[in-house]
Amino acid sequence: MTDRQDRPLRADAARNRARLLAAATEVFTTRGTAVPTEEIARAAGVGVGTLFRHFPTKEALLQAVMVGRLEEVAARVAELAAGQDPADAFFGCFRLVVESSVGKGEFTRALAEAGVDAHAALHGPSEAIRGGLTALLESAQRAGAVRPGLAVPELIALLVAAGAAVERLGTDAEARDRVLTVITDGLRPR
Amino acid sequence: MTDRQDRPLRADAARNRARLLAAATEVFTTRGTAVPTEEIARAAGVGVGTLFRHFPTKEALLQAVMVGRLEEVAARVAELAAGQDPADAFFGCFRLVVESSVGKGEFTRALAEAGVDAHAALHGPSEAIRGGLTALLESAQRAGAVRPGLAVPELIALLVAAGAAVERLGTDAEARDRVLTVITDGLRPR
Amino acid sequence: MTDRQDRPLRADAARNRARLLAAATEVFTTRGTAVPTEEIARAAGVGVGTLFRHFPTKEALLQAVMVGRLEEVAARVAELAAGQDPADAFFGCFRLVVESSVGKGEFTRALAEAGVDAHAALHGPSEAIRGGLTALLESAQRAGAVRPGLAVPELIALLVAAGAAVERLGTDAEARDRVLTVITDGLRPR
Amino acid sequence: MTDRQDRPLRADAARNRARLLAAATEVFTTRGTAVPTEEIARAAGVGVGTLFRHFPTKEALLQAVMVGRLEEVAARVAELAAGQDPADAFFGCFRLVVESSVGKGEFTRALAEAGVDAHAALHGPSEAIRGGLTALLESAQRAGAVRPGLAVPELIALLVAAGAAVERLGTDAEARDRVLTVITDGLRPR
DNA sequence: CATGAATGAGTATTCATTCAT
DNA sequence: GATGAATGAATACTCATTCAT
Numbered sequence: 001m002t003d004r005q006d007r008p009l010r011a012d013a014a015r016n017r018a019r020l021l022a023a024a025t026e027v028f029t030t031r032g033t034a035v036p037t038e039e040i041a042r043a044a045g046v047g048v049g050t051l052f053r054h055f056p057t058k059e060a061l062l063q064a065v066m067v068g069r070l071e072e073v074a075a076r077v078a079e080l081a082a083g084q085d086p087a088d089a090f091f092g093c094f095r096l097v098v099e100s101s102v103g104k105g106e107f108t109r110a111l112a113e114a115g116v117d118a119h120a121a122l123h124g125p126s127e128a129i130r131g132g133l134t135a136l137l138e139s140a141q142r143a144g145a146v147r148p149g150l151a152v153p154e155l156i157a158l159l160v161a162a163g164a165a166v167e168r169l170g171t172d173a174e175a176r177d178r179v180l181t182v183i184t185d186g187l188r189p190r
Numbered sequence: 191m192t193d194r195q196d197r198p199l200r201a202d203a204a205r206n207r208a209r210l211l212a213a214a215t216e217v218f219t220t221r222g223t224a225v226p227t228e229e230i231a232r233a234a235g236v237g238v239g240t241l242f243r244h245f246p247t248k249e250a251l252l253q254a255v256m257v258g259r260l261e262e263v264a265a266r267v268a269e270l271a272a273g274q275d276p277a278d279a280f281f282g283c284f285r286l287v288v289e290s291s292v293g294k295g296e297f298t299r300a301l302a303e304a305g306v307d308a309h310a311a312l313h314g315p316s317e318a319i320r321g322g323l324t325a326l327l328e329s330a331q332r333a334g335a336v337r338p339g340l341a342v343p344e345l346i347a348l349l350v351a352a353g354a355a356v357e358r359l360g361t362d363a364e365a366r367d368r369v370l371t372v373i374t375d376g377l378r379p380r
Numbered sequence: 381m382t383d384r385q386d387r388p389l390r391a392d393a394a395r396n397r398a399r400l401l402a403a404a405t406e407v408f409t410t411r412g413t414a415v416p417t418e419e420i421a422r423a424a425g426v427g428v429g430t431l432f433r434h435f436p437t438k439e440a441l442l443q444a445v446m447v448g449r450l451e452e453v454a455a456r457v458a459e460l461a462a463g464q465d466p467a468d469a470f471f472g473c474f475r476l477v478v479e480s481s482v483g484k485g486e487f488t489r490a491l492a493e494a495g496v497d498a499h500a501a502l503h504g505p506s507e508a509i510r511g512g513l514t515a516l517l518e519s520a521q522r523a524g525a526v527r528p529g530l531a532v533p534e535l536i537a538l539l540v541a542a543g544a545a546v547e548r549l550g551t552d553a554e555a556r557d558r559v560l561t562v563i564t565d566g567l568r569p570r
Numbered sequence: 571m572t573d574r575q576d577r578p579l580r581a582d583a584a585r586n587r588a589r590l591l592a593a594a595t596e597v598f599t600t601r602g603t604a605v606p607t608e609e610i611a612r613a614a615g616v617g618v619g620t621l622f623r624h625f626p627t628k629e630a631l632l633q634a635v636m637v638g639r640l641e642e643v644a645a646r647v648a649e650l651a652a653g654q655d656p657a658d659a660f661f662g663c664f665r666l667v668v669e670s671s672v673g674k675g676e677f678t679r680a681l682a683e684a685g686v687d688a689h690a691a692l693h694g695p696s697e698a699i700r701g702g703l704t705a706l707l708e709s710a711q712r713a714g715a716v717r718p719g720l721a722v723p724e725l726i727a728l729l730v731a732a733g734a735a736v737e738r739l740g741t742d743a744e745a746r747d748r749v750l751t752v753i754t755d756g757l758r759p760r
Numbered sequence: 761c762a763t764g765a766a767t768g769a770g771t772a773t774t775c776a777t778t779c780a781t
Numbered sequence: 782g783a784t785g786a787a788t789g790a791a792t793a794c795t796c797a798t799t800c801a802t
Contacts, residue, residue, distance in 0.1 A: 047788040161355035165347035186376025237763040427767040537735035545731035566756025617784040
C-alpha cells in the first residue's frame with residue numbers, strides 16, 4: 001500500500017529526488033510559488049532537466065511538496081491520537097499542527113484543502129489527517145474537554161485560522177501563545 | 191511635495207479612475223493577483239494605457255484597491271467605536287470586520303499587513319483601523335468583557351485568522367457562526 | 381466578403397503585419413518551418429511580442445503565409461482562365477503554378493492540401509484554386525487538348541509532382557523544361 | 571580507413587542494431603523525423619544509451635534508415651535491369667520505384683538526393699541506383715521506347731514527382747494509375 | 761488625455777547527447 | 782555492452798510597461 005510499485009529508483013536518482021523535494025519545500029514556503037523552476041533546480045544542485053524528469057510539471061512538484069507536508073502532519077496526528085488522555089491528545093495535536101505550519105505559506109492552503117481534496121494526489125494524506133482529527137475530536141468531546149456541536153470541518157477551519165494568525169505574529173513567541181490560548185480556550189465547553 | 195501636484199482631475203478622468211478601481215477590486219478579489227493588467231483594463235472599459243496613466247504600476251493599482259477596502263473598514267470601525275456599550279461595540283466590530291473580508295482573498299493579507307505597514311501607501315488607513323481597534327479593545331478590556339493581556343497585534347492576528355477560517359467554510363452559515371463563537375468566546379476573560 | 385470586419389488596422393500595425401508576413405514567407409520557404417520565431421521577428425525588424433500579437437501562434441503565422449501564397453496562385457489561375465484559347469490557358473496555368481511553387485518547400489504541401497483542406501483557414505483560397513482549375517481542365521478537355529478521364533484531384537497531384545520535380549532540378553532550366561514537357565505531353569490525349 | 575574497425579559485432583549487439591533500424595524505419599516513415607530519440611529506443615525495446623552507441627547521432631540513424639531503403643530499391647532495380655525487354659524493364663522499374671516509396675514520406679527526399687548525394691553515407695547505394703537507372707534508361711532509349719534527350723537527373727526528378735503525386739492520392743488506386751499513366755506516357759517518344 | 765501597438769525580459773518545458781551505474 | 786538518469790541549450794509564448802498615433 002505504501003510500497004512504490006514504480007521500480008526501486010536508483011540510488012543517485014533517489015538522492016536527487018529528495019534534494020529537489022527539500023529545495024522546493026524550502027523555496028516554495030519561504031518565497032512563494034512564483035519562484036522559477038530553474039532556481040529550484042539550482043538550489044537542489046541539479047539541472048532543470050532533472051527536475052522535470054522527476055516532476056513532469058511545476059504544479060506536480062508543488063503537489064509533491066504538499067503531500068510530503070501533509071504526510072508528516074498525518075503521522076504526528078496519528079501518533080498523538082495514540083496517547084492516553086483525550087484532552088491532552090487533542091490540544092497537543094492542535095498546537096502541533098499549527099506550529100508545524102508556521103512559515104509554510106502555501107502549505108496552509110493545502111491543509112485547508114484537506115477538507116476539500118482539490119487535487120487527487122492529496123487525497124491519501126488528507127484522508128489520513130481527517131481520520132486522525134475525527135478520532136481526536138470525538139474522544140475529546142466525549143471526555144468533555146471540547147465543546148460539542150463542533151465537527152471536523154470547523155476544526156480544520158480553526159487550524160487554518162490559527163496557522164494564519166500565528167504566522168502573522170512572526171517571532172513573538174509570547175503573542176503567539178496568547179493567540180493560541182484564545183482559540184484553544186474558545187474550543188473548551190462554555 | 192508641497193505643490194499640489196494633483197490637479198482636480200477632469201470629470202472623465204475621474205470616472206475612468208473609479209471604473210478601474212472597481213474593476214480591479216472585483217477582478218483581484220475573485221481571481222487573484224495574477225490576472226493580466228490588460229484584462230483589468232478591459233473589464234473597466236478602458237485601454238491599458240489609461241490604466242497605467244492612473245496607476246504607474248500594477249502593484250500601485252493593487253495597493254489602491256487595498257487602501258479602498260481598508261478605508262471602508264476603518265470607517266465602520268470608527269462608527270461602531272462611537273456606540274455605547276463597550277462589549278457590544280467590540281464584538282460587533284470583530285464580526286463585522288471578519289464578515290467584510292469574506293471572499294476577499296488577497297484582502298485579508300492586506301488587513302494583516304495593517305499591523306506591519308509593508309507598503310507606505312497603506313499607512314494612513316492602517317493607522318486609522320489600528321487606532322479604532324485600540325480604542326475598542328481597551329474599553330472592552332476595561333469593561334471586563336475581553337481578557338486582559340491581549341494587545342492590538344494579537345487582535346489583528348485573530349481577525350485575520352477568523353477571516354481565513356470563515357472564508358474556508360464558504361456558504362455554511364451555521365459552521366461559520368460556530369467558528370466565530372469559538373474565537374469570540376476565547377476572547378472573553380477566563 | 382473580403383472586407384476585413386476587424387477594424388481598419390492602424391497604419392504602423394498594418395506595416396508590421398506585412399513585414400512579418402514577408403519575412404516569414406521568405407524564411408519559411410528558404411529554411412523550413414523549424415526556424416525560431418525570434419529569428420523571424422528579427423528578420424521583420426520587430427520584437428517577438430509583436431509577432432505574437434499579430435499571429436497568436438507560430439502555426440497561425442505559417443497558415444497565414446500559406447493563405448497568402450494560395451491567394452496569389454488563385455488570382456493568377458482566375459486571370460488565365462479568362463484568356464481565350466482553352467489549351468493555352470490550361471497549359472499556361474499548369475506551368476505557372478508549377479513555377480510559382482519552386483523553392484517554396486512547405487508551400488507545395490499546402491497546395492497539395494487544396495484538395496483536402498486540412499486547416500479551415502486555407503479553405504477559402506483552396507476553394508478558389510480548385511474552382512479555377514476545374515474550369516480550366518474541363519474546357520481544355522472539351523477542346524480535346526487534355527485527355528479525358530482526368531479529374532481535379534489527379535491534376536493537383538500532378539501539379540504537386542511537377543513542383544517537386546522542378547524543385548529538385550534547381551537551376552538547370554533546360555532540365556526543368558524537359559521534365560515539364562514530359563508531364564504536359566503526358567496530359568495530352570493519346 | 572583501411573583498418574577493419576568494425577569487429578564482427580556480438581550477436582546481441584547485432585540484434586539490437588537491427589531492432590533499432592527497424593523501429594526507426596517504422597517510426598520515421600509514419601510519424602516523421604521529429605519524433606524523440608527516446609521513443610524510437612523504446613519502440614526498439616532498448617535504452618537511449620544503446621541507440622547512441624550504435625548511431626552516434628540522430629542524423630546518423632536517419633541516414634542509416636535511408637541507406638537501407640535505397641539498398642532495397644537498388645537491388646530491385648538491378649534485378650529488373652537484368653530482364654529481357656528494355657521497354658518492359660524500364661517502365662516496370664519506374665512503377666516499382668514509385669510504388670515502393672508510397673507512404674514513405676521522408677524517404678522520397680532521400681531518393682531525390684540520390685541525384686545529389688548530400689550525405690556521403692548515401693553515396694554507395696545512390697551510386698548503385700544511378701548505375702542501374704542509367705543502364706535501364708539508355709537501353710530503353712536505344713530501343714525507341716523512351717524519348718531521347720532525357721538524362722538520369724530528369725528521370726530521378728520524375729520518380730520523385732511521381733512518388734509525391736501517388737502519395738497524395740492515397741488509397742484511390744484508379745487515380746494513382748491515371749497519374750502514373752500520364753507520366754509514363756509522357757516519357758514515351760512524341 | 762485615451763488608445764492599443766510594440767517591446768523584450770522572463771518562464772516552463774523538451775530533447776539530443778553524455779556518463780555513472 | 783546496456784541502461785536510463787542527468788544535463789542544459791533551445792524555444793514558444795506571456796505580460797508589465799512604454800510610446801506613437
